[in-house]
Structures are given as C-alpha cells and as structure tokens.
Amino acid sequence: MNIYFGLQTATQQFADVNLWLLMPELIVASAGVLVMLVDAFTKRLDQRWLTGGISLIGLVAAAVSCVWLWTSWTGPTEAFFGMIVLDRLRLSFTLVFLVVSALSVLLSMIWVEWERLPAGEFHALLLFATAGMMLMASGGDLVMIFLGLELLSISTYVMAGFRRTDVRSNEASMKYFILGSFSSAFLLYGTALVYGATAMANGTPGTTNIREIAQRLDTALYPPLLFAGAAMLLIGFGFKVATAPFHVWTPDVYEGAPTPVTAFMAAGPKAAGFASFMRVFLFGFPFVVAAGTAQRLHSAWIAVLVVLAVITMTVGNTAAILQSNVKRMLAYSSIAHAGYVLVGLVAAGAASDLGQRNEAIAAVVFYLLVYSIMTLGAFAVVTILARSGDRRTEIEDYNGIGFDSPWLAFAFSVSLLSLLGVPLTAGFMGKVMVFSAALDQGYVGLVVVAVLNTVVSAYYYLRLIVVMFFRERSGAWNAPLVPASMAIALALTVVGIFYLGIFPGRVIEVFQASPSVISRLLGT
Amino acid sequence: MLDFINQHILSIIIFAPLVGAAINWLIGRRLRSEAFIGTVACTAVGISTVFAFIAAFRPETGALRAEAPILEHLWTWIEVGTFRADFALAMDRLSGIYALFITGVGLLIHIFATGYMHGDGGFYRFFSYMNLFMFMMLVLVLGDNLLLMFVGWEGVGLCSYLLIGYYLDRDEARVAAKKAFVANRVGDWGVILGVMLIFFLTGSISFFDKPDLPSALRIIGEMPIEPFAWSALFAGGITSAAILLFIGATGKSAQIPLYVWLPDAMAGPTPVSALIHAATMVTAGVYMIVRCSPIYAHAPTAMFIVAVIGAVTALFAATIGLAQNDIKKVLAYSTISQIGYMMLACGVGAFVAAIFHVMTHAFFKALLFLGSGSVIHAMHHEQDMRRMGGLRKYMPITFATMITGWLAICGIPIFAGFFSKDEILWKTWSTEAFAIPHGASRALWTIGAITALLTAVYMTRLMVMTFWGEERFREAHAHDAEAKPHAAVHASAGSHAHGEHAGAHHHHGPVTPHESPPVMTIPLVVLAVLSTFGGLVGVPYALSGGAIPNYFEKTLEPIVAHAPTHEEAANIEKRIAQTVARRGAEAPAAQPAAHETKHETAEHAAHSPEEVRSERIFSAISVIVALVGIGIGWSVFSKRPLLQMPRLLENKYYVDEIYDATIVRPIVRGATEGLWKLFDLGVIDGTLHAIASGVSSIGSLARRLQPGFVRTYAAIMLVGALILIGYFAYYGVLLLIRQ
Known part of the structure; x- marks a missing residue:
C-alpha cells in the first residue's frame, strides 16, 4: 500500500509529493479534460450522452477512490508540505460534492439539448468546478483553499452565463463575477494579513498553513493584523456561503442563471464554502482554554457568527415570503439554510470537547448533504416545469398543476416539505442534528430563533404546495415530458430524502466515526 | 427448507395473513372472484394456524412445552441512546395460547364469512381488512416488547375502525367507527404513557431477557412491592405505570368508563363482531395485563382498581344486556360483561383463570356471534329479536350449536364456560392477595355471582326470543306500528337495530328463514365442539380430584407473576423495616423478597382438604345460580317474550x-x-x-436594498465588511493595549 507516485526517502523534504492523497481530485480533473477532448472530436448529436456518461463515470470513480482513501489508507495524512490533508472533514465533504455533481450531471443532460448548448463544455466546466470544490475541502493551506475557490468560481462564472443569448443569464454571470472578485479580494487580503501577522520575533516568516497558524496565534507579533485578517477571511467565506449581509448577490444570480446551474450553485459551492470555512476557523482559530490572543480571536469569531446566523436566517426567510418567482424564492430559502448551517458551525466552533466538536461537524456535513439533495430535487422540478429558456418560473405558473403532473408535484412537495423540515424527511433530521448540537453548547436563544425561523419558512414552502394542489389552473398548460435522466435524478432525491429522514443513523455514523469503524461497516 | 421454517416460524405465522391481505388488495380487487378472494384469505389464516400449532406443540422446543420462549429477532427497529426496541417476535406460553385461539377461531370465522359475505360488493376489501387484522393481532401478542405490542395494539384498532365502518353507505357505521376510534385513542394515550414510564423505571421495554437487553418485567419483579395507597397512583412508580396501562385496557377491552364504543361497533358485519369484538381484539387488554403481571403484582392499588372496575363492569353490562332487543347488542353487552370477569380475575391475582376465561369465551362467544350471524343471514338481515321466534324448526344446526354456546356461557357443568367462570368466582372468594382487603373479596364475589345469574337470564331470553315461541317474523310488518311503538319513538335506536344493509327495513317482507349453507354451519359445529369440551383442559383439582390434570394451570402458572398475599406483604414490610433499622437508609431488601415469593408459589400449589371442600361447595353454588337464572329466564320469557323491560336498562x-x-x-x-x-x-x-x-413593510425595504445594481450590492457588502473588520480590529487593538 505504501507505494508512492513520487520520490520519497531522503529527498522527501524537497518534494513531498504523494499523488495517492490527491486521487479523487485528480480523477475528477482528468475526467474534465477527457470530456473536453471528447467534445472536440465528436459530432454534436450524441454528445450529451457521451460527455454526461464520462462525467458520471469520473465522479463515481472519484467516489470509489475517496472511499478507498477513507477505509484502506494507512499512509501519511498530509502531502505537499501540508497543502493537502486527509481527514474526515475532507472526505465527508468530498462525498457530498460528488453527490451534488452527479445529480447536477443527471439534471443537465437533457437540459443542454433543450437549450441547444454545447454539452461537452458544460460538463467539463461542471467537473472543473467539482475539482475546485474538492480542493477547497482538502486544502490544508490558505493558498490551496484560495486556488480551489478560484477554480470553482471561474467555472461557475462561466456556467452562470452559459446561455449566451439570454440577457438575464449574462447579467447574472456579470454580477456574480464582479461581486465574486470583490469577495475573493477580501479572502486574499485576509490571507496576506494572517501571513504577515504570524511572523515570529526570531525572524521566522509568517505562515499560511492552517495548523501552524493555530500554533502561532498566541505568539503573533501583530494581533490587530491577525484579527483584521480573520475578519476578511470570514467575509470571503461569508460571500461564498451567502450569509447576510454578503448574500446580496444571491437572488439576482440564482434567478438569472440557467436553472440547473442555479441548482448546482445553491448546493455545491455553498457546501464547499462551508468546508473551507470550517477548516480555516475550526482548525486555524480553534477553541483554547488559556487566555490570550487565540482565545480572544476565538470568542470574537464565534460571537460574530452567532449574529450573522440570526441575521441570515431572518433575512432569508422573511424575504422568501415576498417573492413571486420560484427561483428567487428558493434563492432566499438557500440563504436561510446557510443560516441554519451557521448554527451548527457555531456549535462546532464553541465545542471544547473533541467528541462534541466531531459530532457537530458531522451534523453540519449531514445537514449540507441533506440540503443539497433537497435543493437539487426542488430545482430539478423547477427545471422541468420552466421549459427551455426558463420561461415559467413565476409562482402563478404552478397554479393547479398538482393533479395534472402528480409525480412531479409529489417530488416537488417532498423536497419542499423536507426544506421546511417536516418529520420523516431528511430536512427534519438535519435540523434536529444541527440544533441539538447547538443546544449541547448552550446556545438556547440561537436555537429558539432558528426554530421560529423554521415556522416562518412554513409559509412560503407550503404556499407552493397549496398553489399546486388547491388552486385553479390559470392559462393553458400541458404536462411536460420527464426525460429518463431527470426521472432518475428525481427518484434519487425523493428516495434520499426519505432514507436520510427515516434511517439517518448509518450516514451520520459514517460522518462521525473513525475510519476503522467505516471499514467495518463496509466489510473491508 | 425445514431449517428455514424452524428459524422463522413466528415470522411465517404473522406474515402469512399480511401477504394474504396484500394479494387480496392488489389482485383480488381486480379479479372480483369470491372464490379466489375467499381461498386466499382462508389459506393465509390457515397457514398461520398450522404453524401456530407447530410452534406451540412441536417436541422439545414447542412454546407450550418448553420453559424458554421461542425468540425470533428480525431486526433492531429503533436504537437511540439506551432505548432499544427490536422488531422481534417471541412466543412463550401466554402468547402461545393466544396465538392458538386467535388463529384457530380466526380461521373458522374467515370460513364462515365466505358464506356470510357472499354477494357483497366489497368482498375483497372485507377480507383484506380481516387478514390485516389477523396480522396486527398476531403482532400484538407475539411482539417481544411493549412498543411492538403497541404497534399491534394500534393496528388492530385501525382494522377495527375500518371494519366497523365497513358499510360505507351507512351513516351509523361511520359514526360507530369514529366513536370506537376516539374511545380507543383515549385509552391508547394511557398505554403509550405507561410504556414510557416503564422505560423510565427500568431502562428497557423488552418482555424477555435477551443477551444484551434486560427484561423490563424481570427488573420490576425485583423491585420492592409498592404500598397499597391511593397516593401511589400518582407517585410515578410501578402503580402509576400499571394504572396507565389499565386505562388503555379499558379502552380496548371495553370496560367502564370507555366501554361505550363496543355496542355501537355491532354496526360492522357479524363475522367482524365475532372475530374482533368478541373473541380476539377486545381481550387484548387482558393479554396486556397478564403479560405485565409482574407490574400488577407489585402495584396492589392498581390491582384493586382493576378488580373493582372489572366486577362493576360485569354487573353493569349484564343488566343492560337484559333489556336489549337487538340480538347482537345483547351479545355485545354480554361480551363487555364477560371481559369484566376477566378483569376481575386479573385484579384478584388469578391471572391464569383470566386467560382461561379469555380462551373459553373466545370459543363460545364466537359461536354465539356466528350463530346470531347465521340467524341474521336467514332472516335477511333482521336483527331485532322481537321479529324472530320459533326459528329452531327452520335452522336446526344453528339452533343446536347455539344451545351449546348458551349452556357454556351460563356455566352449566362440562361446558367450557363453567370451568373458567367457576374458577374466577372461586379465586375471587378465596383470594389472599394483598391488593384485595378481606371484606372486598366477599363483595366482589357477590357481584360476580349476581352477574352470573343475570347472564343466565339474558342469554335464556335471547334463546327463547329467537328460537322458541311463536313465529313473529311473518307478521313483523303488521306489528311494526302498534306492537312496538317504542322502536318508533327511538328512531335512532331503531335504525341501528336493523340489519346489515341500508334500507333493510323496506325489503324484509314476510320471509321464510332457511338454514345457512355448510360453509357457515361447519364452523358453527366446530366451535360448538370447542365450547363443549374446550374447558376440559383446565379442570380444577377440586372437581377432578386429580383424575384430570389441570393442563392449563400447569402450563401458565410458571410464567405469570404471583400476587403477594397479605402475609407476604406484611413480611416484606417487616423485613424492610428491619433492614432499614439495621443498616440505615440504604438498600431495601428487594432480592430476598423476590425469592420468598417464588418459594411460596410452590407451596401454594398444594391443595388442602378444606380448600377442596369449600371449592366444591362454591362450584355447586355456581351451578345452582346458573340453573336458577335459566329457570327465571325460561319461565318469564317463554310466556311473554315481548315483555317490556325497564326503560332505564333498555336505554x-x-x-x-x-x-x-x-x-x-x-x-x-x-x-x-x-x-x-x-x-x-x-x-x-x-x-x-x-x-x-x-x-410586507420589511419587504418594501428589502426591495429597496435589492434593486439589481451591482454597485448597491457592493456597497452593502462593503458596509458589512467594514463593520466586521472594525469589530475584529477593535478586539485586536484591545488586546494590544492590554499587553
């Protein structure tokens, strides 16, 4: 097992190359390149099956390698001088990303044909974005995380504007690009400040390695710089995961971007943002007992996150009530959900006990998995109903379709109920996990606010169901055909929602447990 | 194959009816063939029956032979923290007996129903529900923990609801179904709270000891006995748990105060009344109490309440039964009354006698209900006994079988009901249980004896009105107006007194009754045989003199708890007092107390000559009471079958x-x-x-903040960022100053 691709032994100091640890990322990126090449050399006609198929195979292979790393890897858990790390946080997030991407591929396979768009390019971009997300989760260094984020962002900027002839799509892409660059600047500047602040008195330069940052906090030469750097990092990640007040780009971009892209953006990049967010803040600025800079910094970011969580949930839910456009409504809903995840993040950050922290992290990952699945399910239905050009996305367009397209309406209702958090659905278990983690840390007030927000959210989620089933249809409407790939995606999301809602134990255990337990579960 | 069956025998028993229900629901409804549906339903129950007998009697490991129960772990159902509920089945002696008569009587009733329901539009629906009911009932008795039992408990409630309301087009069926459901919900509230409390007290809900799961009942059995005091009811201890469970039992087993749903439930088809509302489901409460007998044995207050409620219900329902004119209503009140007996037996600590009566009652009450069904069938869905009379000529088989049921319920020797009812009365009189104060046992016995008398009277009235006397069905219509103004006044009572079909009133002209087809009479005959000889498995020592061993008691005695006697309770209290005195406040001597209890059970089994003598005297009294009752009934009602009964009772x-x-x-x-x-x-x-x-006012603000311009967004983000950075920097500078 200990065969490395690269050089080892004496020269390790100079080349800590270990491609095994990068396996999932490499597979996905290679698949992306392969898709581009195939795209260049095949006729357009059957492209989508080919490129979609290659993408799916690549994603599955990456998942297999990920499981392999998790269960059987006994080698070092760091490579490239700490740039890449291998731990539970990374692997569980990687699995979430792969699920999101696979569902997105299924969603977009027919859609690209409807829209007469180049399938190969789209799938390649999707895979590159996925690779970026995975690097964001696996990076053990601020620089690596930034690179992953840029890889992801650039791909998604293009995807958001993928319907070139559509003004809304272009506008969304442009806005996303400008505001995204703005936030990237914050992230980069934050990285630089932290680097500068962690320089040591003996002349050792600063560091961008997260583990080392954590060790140097108390000896930081310039605490104000460190604090400002942490604030900027928080702003950068806050933009990516769309916490208020850095959420303002979300509604416009989600509404304007093609629906499958919106689905992907609402699920994947948000989860990736949280992966890095957690990596940097939980491991870089961790809880410490001894009074000092580290302790102050920790209490500062926790306090800020509590406030941000409250604002984010409240803004998301109240604004969602007012929307007349389904995509926009779901955009605000995704903001609200970021708020719920922040509750879990606060719990993980505040946990002084390692076991509790791991539980809280598992709760957050579980929540993001659940959220991704139900959001993708909802957007899948929106994609189907919107038809080409995203023409029907107003709530009125959903009037009375429930009995004409019972299966679609059922799938949509299940997703919405899960987003609301009705028992037996995955959303409920997710909320229970995250909120109980926060309760364990004593954040009663925060959880009360979160639960009240859930109650408010019932209004707009249930309204869509009411509209579908209890209103007269307005305007002509014929039931859309549901292509096979879409049907599979929908079936997977519905089954996933119920499976995770009724038998969450297995998955949570996987996210929580140490690798040896995983291997026992999988029988290897 | 054989191995598979051996290992999964309990699963086969419970799942066969479920498969039958599914087949009938999915395929039967399309085929609409009565032969197919009936065959599937009866085969499914038949499979259960056969395997239940195998599981109970197979050599060495049979549930009724071996000491250890048959355990079958299907999957771990819920595991949260220390709470664990398995989907696991268990057949011990108690559930074995239940499973036997549920499947056996159930099979006979299914067969009967294929004839009774002939020509009904909802044939497939009926048999799907019936099979589903069998599944749920078997889950109830074979579940190896309280929660799974509760699943069955709710499931039979659901099936009962569906079957009471089976005649969808009839308003009173709908109302009755709702009433049954609501009354049962009140009881279920008690059960679920009781289960929670038991888990709280013991940390387990399992009935049996399993490798990594202790038995809740054993843990309670090792706890000290609670005092006999009303305050114990609200103390949140064993007594509270027992009384909560009993609240559930009053719902499901139709006891005061929740009995009101059962008479109305007769709106369902008669086989349903026989299966669910006489033989099986309504005795689930008794099952639960006997299953949890260690809990009751430790809760004397609860036992006393059970005994009193049982006795009062028995008498109360019997008096109402005297005055009913609907043949099924009489039987319904009779059922309530008989279950009262069973509760009385539980309350005085005679758990074995209670189960014995459950079994014999299942035989003779199923028989009586099916017999009445046969009569109703013959009378074209007329249920009012005032319009019957003289049917014995027309329906000889039904008549003959009903006779055995009648004698059984009245308590005439040899017939099944005699042994069980007699045993209950004797155990009531002679109880030494700590829970029953000395005077109370006499009072309870008196109530029981009066009830026995009334039972004989109303059953004789039923027989006389139905089978003897003049034939009133021919002039039924002529009578309608003047002879029974009462029925007209009570329009609501009248409407539910009538038959199985809407508008039965209109098309039953003068009819000539006819004997039912063999599919209906054969089950009757089988049940008649069981009602006649079924009691012989539990002949008490006093009557047989040891010639016939009391199989029933020998089988069940080891697995039910022994209610502590006055003497034992006093000893225990004394010992606790001594222990406390000796080593301060710690550790009351629960362990030795439990040992003592077991020890004395063995002694208890011995029969002293005086006891035998008095038991014989009491048996003689029972017989006399029964004969007197029959005599009164005969002499009063054979001359005046339409005698107006007191309004208070009739209403x-x-x-x-x-x-x-x-x-x-x-x-x-x-x-x-x-x-x-x-x-x-x-x-x-x-x-x-x-x-x-x-x-909306926030919304207009939000819309102003969300105009779609990038510059606005950037500005908002910048303001947010400045606030954040300012906050952090402030913290940092503060730190710098401190340093």
Whole structure:
C-alpha cells in the first residue's frame, strides 16, 4: 500500500509529493479534460450522452477512490508540505460534492439539448468546478483553499452565463463575477494579513498553513493584523456561503442563471464554502482554554457568527415570503439554510470537547448533504416545469398543476416539505442534528430563533404546495415530458430524502466515526 | 427448507395473513372472484394456524412445552441512546395460547364469512381488512416488547375502525367507527404513557431477557412491592405505570368508563363482531395485563382498581344486556360483561383463570356471534329479536350449536364456560392477595355471582326470543306500528337495530328463514365442539380430584407473576423495616423478597382438604345460580317474550346521553367557540395577518436594498465588511493595549 507516485526517502523534504492523497481530485480533473477532448472530436448529436456518461463515470470513480482513501489508507495524512490533508472533514465533504455533481450531471443532460448548448463544455466546466470544490475541502493551506475557490468560481462564472443569448443569464454571470472578485479580494487580503501577522520575533516568516497558524496565534507579533485578517477571511467565506449581509448577490444570480446551474450553485459551492470555512476557523482559530490572543480571536469569531446566523436566517426567510418567482424564492430559502448551517458551525466552533466538536461537524456535513439533495430535487422540478429558456418560473405558473403532473408535484412537495423540515424527511433530521448540537453548547436563544425561523419558512414552502394542489389552473398548460435522466435524478432525491429522514443513523455514523469503524461497516 | 421454517416460524405465522391481505388488495380487487378472494384469505389464516400449532406443540422446543420462549429477532427497529426496541417476535406460553385461539377461531370465522359475505360488493376489501387484522393481532401478542405490542395494539384498532365502518353507505357505521376510534385513542394515550414510564423505571421495554437487553418485567419483579395507597397512583412508580396501562385496557377491552364504543361497533358485519369484538381484539387488554403481571403484582392499588372496575363492569353490562332487543347488542353487552370477569380475575391475582376465561369465551362467544350471524343471514338481515321466534324448526344446526354456546356461557357443568367462570368466582372468594382487603373479596364475589345469574337470564331470553315461541317474523310488518311503538319513538335506536344493509327495513317482507349453507354451519359445529369440551383442559383439582390434570394451570402458572398475599406483604414490610433499622437508609431488601415469593408459589400449589371442600361447595353454588337464572329466564320469557323491560336498562342507563352532554358537546363547543373562533381566527390568523403586514413593510425595504445594481450590492457588502473588520480590529487593538 505504501507505494508512492513520487520520490520519497531522503529527498522527501524537497518534494513531498504523494499523488495517492490527491486521487479523487485528480480523477475528477482528468475526467474534465477527457470530456473536453471528447467534445472536440465528436459530432454534436450524441454528445450529451457521451460527455454526461464520462462525467458520471469520473465522479463515481472519484467516489470509489475517496472511499478507498477513507477505509484502506494507512499512509501519511498530509502531502505537499501540508497543502493537502486527509481527514474526515475532507472526505465527508468530498462525498457530498460528488453527490451534488452527479445529480447536477443527471439534471443537465437533457437540459443542454433543450437549450441547444454545447454539452461537452458544460460538463467539463461542471467537473472543473467539482475539482475546485474538492480542493477547497482538502486544502490544508490558505493558498490551496484560495486556488480551489478560484477554480470553482471561474467555472461557475462561466456556467452562470452559459446561455449566451439570454440577457438575464449574462447579467447574472456579470454580477456574480464582479461581486465574486470583490469577495475573493477580501479572502486574499485576509490571507496576506494572517501571513504577515504570524511572523515570529526570531525572524521566522509568517505562515499560511492552517495548523501552524493555530500554533502561532498566541505568539503573533501583530494581533490587530491577525484579527483584521480573520475578519476578511470570514467575509470571503461569508460571500461564498451567502450569509447576510454578503448574500446580496444571491437572488439576482440564482434567478438569472440557467436553472440547473442555479441548482448546482445553491448546493455545491455553498457546501464547499462551508468546508473551507470550517477548516480555516475550526482548525486555524480553534477553541483554547488559556487566555490570550487565540482565545480572544476565538470568542470574537464565534460571537460574530452567532449574529450573522440570526441575521441570515431572518433575512432569508422573511424575504422568501415576498417573492413571486420560484427561483428567487428558493434563492432566499438557500440563504436561510446557510443560516441554519451557521448554527451548527457555531456549535462546532464553541465545542471544547473533541467528541462534541466531531459530532457537530458531522451534523453540519449531514445537514449540507441533506440540503443539497433537497435543493437539487426542488430545482430539478423547477427545471422541468420552466421549459427551455426558463420561461415559467413565476409562482402563478404552478397554479393547479398538482393533479395534472402528480409525480412531479409529489417530488416537488417532498423536497419542499423536507426544506421546511417536516418529520420523516431528511430536512427534519438535519435540523434536529444541527440544533441539538447547538443546544449541547448552550446556545438556547440561537436555537429558539432558528426554530421560529423554521415556522416562518412554513409559509412560503407550503404556499407552493397549496398553489399546486388547491388552486385553479390559470392559462393553458400541458404536462411536460420527464426525460429518463431527470426521472432518475428525481427518484434519487425523493428516495434520499426519505432514507436520510427515516434511517439517518448509518450516514451520520459514517460522518462521525473513525475510519476503522467505516471499514467495518463496509466489510473491508 | 425445514431449517428455514424452524428459524422463522413466528415470522411465517404473522406474515402469512399480511401477504394474504396484500394479494387480496392488489389482485383480488381486480379479479372480483369470491372464490379466489375467499381461498386466499382462508389459506393465509390457515397457514398461520398450522404453524401456530407447530410452534406451540412441536417436541422439545414447542412454546407450550418448553420453559424458554421461542425468540425470533428480525431486526433492531429503533436504537437511540439506551432505548432499544427490536422488531422481534417471541412466543412463550401466554402468547402461545393466544396465538392458538386467535388463529384457530380466526380461521373458522374467515370460513364462515365466505358464506356470510357472499354477494357483497366489497368482498375483497372485507377480507383484506380481516387478514390485516389477523396480522396486527398476531403482532400484538407475539411482539417481544411493549412498543411492538403497541404497534399491534394500534393496528388492530385501525382494522377495527375500518371494519366497523365497513358499510360505507351507512351513516351509523361511520359514526360507530369514529366513536370506537376516539374511545380507543383515549385509552391508547394511557398505554403509550405507561410504556414510557416503564422505560423510565427500568431502562428497557423488552418482555424477555435477551443477551444484551434486560427484561423490563424481570427488573420490576425485583423491585420492592409498592404500598397499597391511593397516593401511589400518582407517585410515578410501578402503580402509576400499571394504572396507565389499565386505562388503555379499558379502552380496548371495553370496560367502564370507555366501554361505550363496543355496542355501537355491532354496526360492522357479524363475522367482524365475532372475530374482533368478541373473541380476539377486545381481550387484548387482558393479554396486556397478564403479560405485565409482574407490574400488577407489585402495584396492589392498581390491582384493586382493576378488580373493582372489572366486577362493576360485569354487573353493569349484564343488566343492560337484559333489556336489549337487538340480538347482537345483547351479545355485545354480554361480551363487555364477560371481559369484566376477566378483569376481575386479573385484579384478584388469578391471572391464569383470566386467560382461561379469555380462551373459553373466545370459543363460545364466537359461536354465539356466528350463530346470531347465521340467524341474521336467514332472516335477511333482521336483527331485532322481537321479529324472530320459533326459528329452531327452520335452522336446526344453528339452533343446536347455539344451545351449546348458551349452556357454556351460563356455566352449566362440562361446558367450557363453567370451568373458567367457576374458577374466577372461586379465586375471587378465596383470594389472599394483598391488593384485595378481606371484606372486598366477599363483595366482589357477590357481584360476580349476581352477574352470573343475570347472564343466565339474558342469554335464556335471547334463546327463547329467537328460537322458541311463536313465529313473529311473518307478521313483523303488521306489528311494526302498534306492537312496538317504542322502536318508533327511538328512531335512532331503531335504525341501528336493523340489519346489515341500508334500507333493510323496506325489503324484509314476510320471509321464510332457511338454514345457512355448510360453509357457515361447519364452523358453527366446530366451535360448538370447542365450547363443549374446550374447558376440559383446565379442570380444577377440586372437581377432578386429580383424575384430570389441570393442563392449563400447569402450563401458565410458571410464567405469570404471583400476587403477594397479605402475609407476604406484611413480611416484606417487616423485613424492610428491619433492614432499614439495621443498616440505615440504604438498600431495601428487594432480592430476598423476590425469592420468598417464588418459594411460596410452590407451596401454594398444594391443595388442602378444606380448600377442596369449600371449592366444591362454591362450584355447586355456581351451578345452582346458573340453573336458577335459566329457570327465571325460561319461565318469564317463554310466556311473554315481548315483555317490556325497564326503560332505564333498555336505554343503557343513558350513559351515551350523559357522555354526550358532559364530554362530547362541551368539547365540540369549546372547540368551535374557543379554539376555532377565538384562538384560530383571533389569535393565529390575527398574528399571521399582523406578521404578513409587518413582513410586507420589511419587504418594501428589502426591495429597496435589492434593486439589481451591482454597485448597491457592493456597497452593502462593503458596509458589512467594514463593520466586521472594525469589530475584529477593535478586539485586536484591545488586546494590544492590554499587553
């Protein structure tokens, strides 16, 4: 097992190359390149099956390698001088990303044909974005995380504007690009400040390695710089995961971007943002007992996150009530959900006990998995109903379709109920996990606010169901055909929602447990 | 194959009816072939029956032979923290006996129903529900923990609801189904709270000891006995748990105060009444109490309440039964009364006698119900006994079988009911249980004896009105107006007195009754045989003199708890006092007390000559009571079968009206006036509207913040960022100053 691709032994100091640890990322990126090449050399006609198929195979292979790393890897858990790390946080997030991407591929396979768009390019971009997300989760260094984020962002900027002839799509892409660059600047500047602040008195330069940052906090030469750097990092990640007040780009971009892209953006990049967010803040600025800079910094970011969580949930839910456009409504809903995840993040950050922290992290990952699945399910239905050009996305367009397209309406209702958090659905278990983690840390007030927000959210989620089933249809409407790939995606999301809602134990255990337990579960 | 069957025998027993239900629901409804549906349903139950017998009697490991129960772990159902509920089955001696008569009687009733339901439009629906009921009932008795039992408990409630309301087009069926459901919900509330409390007390809900799961019942069995005091009811201990479970039992087993649903439940088809509302489901409460007998043995207050409620219910229902004219209503009240006996037996600590009576009652009450079904069938769905009479000529087989049922329920020797009822009465008189104060046992016995007398009277009235005397069915219509003004006055009572089909009133002209087809009479004959000889498995020592061993008691005695006697309770108290005195406040001597109990059980089994003598005397008294009752019934009703009974009894003491006025209507009023108009419209809607208007004003603000211009967004983000950075920097500078 200990065969490395690269050089080892004496020269390790100079080349800590270990491609095994990068396996999932490499597979996905290679698949992306392969898709581009195939795209260049095949006729357009059957492209989508080919490129979609290659993408799916690549994603599955990456998942297999990920499981392999998790269960059987006994080698070092760091490579490239700490740039890449291998731990539970990374692997569980990687699995979430792969699920999101696979569902997105299924969603977009027919859609690209409807829209007469180049399938190969789209799938390649999707895979590159996925690779970026995975690097964001696996990076053990601020620089690596930034690179992953840029890889992801650039791909998604293009995807958001993928319907070139559509003004809304272009506008969304442009806005996303400008505001995204703005936030990237914050992230980069934050990285630089932290680097500068962690320089040591003996002349050792600063560091961008997260583990080392954590060790140097108390000896930081310039605490104000460190604090400002942490604030900027928080702003950068806050933009990516769309916490208020850095959420303002979300509604416009989600509404304007093609629906499958919106689905992907609402699920994947948000989860990736949280992966890095957690990596940097939980491991870089961790809880410490001894009074000092580290302790102050920790209490500062926790306090800020509590406030941000409250604002984010409240803004998301109240604004969602007012929307007349389904995509926009779901955009605000995704903001609200970021708020719920922040509750879990606060719990993980505040946990002084390692076991509790791991539980809280598992709760957050579980929540993001659940959220991704139900959001993708909802957007899948929106994609189907919107038809080409995203023409029907107003709530009125959903009037009375429930009995004409019972299966679609059922799938949509299940997703919405899960987003609301009705028992037996995955959303409920997710909320229970995250909120109980926060309760364990004593954040009663925060959880009360979160639960009240859930109650408010019932209004707009249930309204869509009411509209579908209890209103007269307005305007002509014929039931859309549901292509096979879409049907599979929908079936997977519905089954996933119920499976995770009724038998969450297995998955949570996987996210929580140490690798040896995983291997026992999988029988290897 | 054989191995597979051996290992999964209990699963086969419970799942066969479920498969049958599924087949009938999915395929039967398309085929609409009565032969197919009937065959599937009966085969499914037949499979259960065969395997239940195998599981109970197979050599060495049979549930009724071996000491250890048959355990079958299917999967771990819920595991949260220390709470664990398995989907696991267990057949010990108690559940073995239950499974045997449930499947056996169930099979006979299924066969009967294929004839009874012939020509009904919902044939497949009926048999799907019936099979589903069998599945649920078997889950109830074979579940190896309280929660799985509760699943079955709820499941049979659901099936009962579906089958009472089976005649969808009839209003009273719908109302009766709802009533049954609601009354049972009240009881279920007690059960679920009781289960929670048991888990709270013991940390387990399992009935049996399993490798990594202790038995809740054993843990309670090792706890000290609670004092006999009313305060124990609310102490949250064993007594509270026992009484909560008993609340559930009063719902399911139709005891005071929740019995009101059972008479109305007769709106369902007669085989349903026989299976669910006489033989099986309604005795689930008795099953639960006997299953949890260690809990009751440790809760004397609860036992006393069970005994009193049982005795009072028995008498109360018997008096109402005297005055009913609907043949099924008489049987329904009789059922309530008989279950009262079983509860009485549980309350005085005679758990074995209770189960014995459950079994014999299942035989003879199923027989009586099916017999009445046969009569109703013959009379073209006429249920009013005032329009029957003289049927014995026309229906000889039904008549003959009903005779055995009648003698059995009256308690004539040899017939099944005699042994069980006699045993209950004797155990009531002679009980030494700590829970029953000395005087109380005499009073309870007196109530029981009066009930026995009344039982004989009303059953004789039923037989006389139905099978003897003049044939009143021919002039039924002529009579309608003047002979029974009463029925006309009570229009509601009249409408539910009639038959199985809407508008039965109109098309039963003068009819000539006819004997039912063999599919209906054969089950009757089998049940008649069981009602006649079924009691011989439990002949008490005093009557047989040891010639016939009391199989029943020998089988069940080891697995039910022994209720502590006065003497033992006193000893235990003394010992606790001594222990406390000796080593301070710690450790009451629970362990030795449990040992003592077991030890004395063995002694208890010995029969002293005086005891035998008095038991014989009491048996003689029972027989005399029964004969007197029959005599009274015969002499009064053979001459005047239409004798007007007291209005108070005929109207069931106006309990329904009282409940309606004191509970139902206030709730309805409170719900409409208070909850709906005040709370729903006022508070909730008011709040919502306020929120909505508040939200829209926020919304206009939000829209101003969300105009779609990138520059605005950037500005908002920048302001947010500055605030954040400022906050962090402030923290950092503060730190710098401190340093």
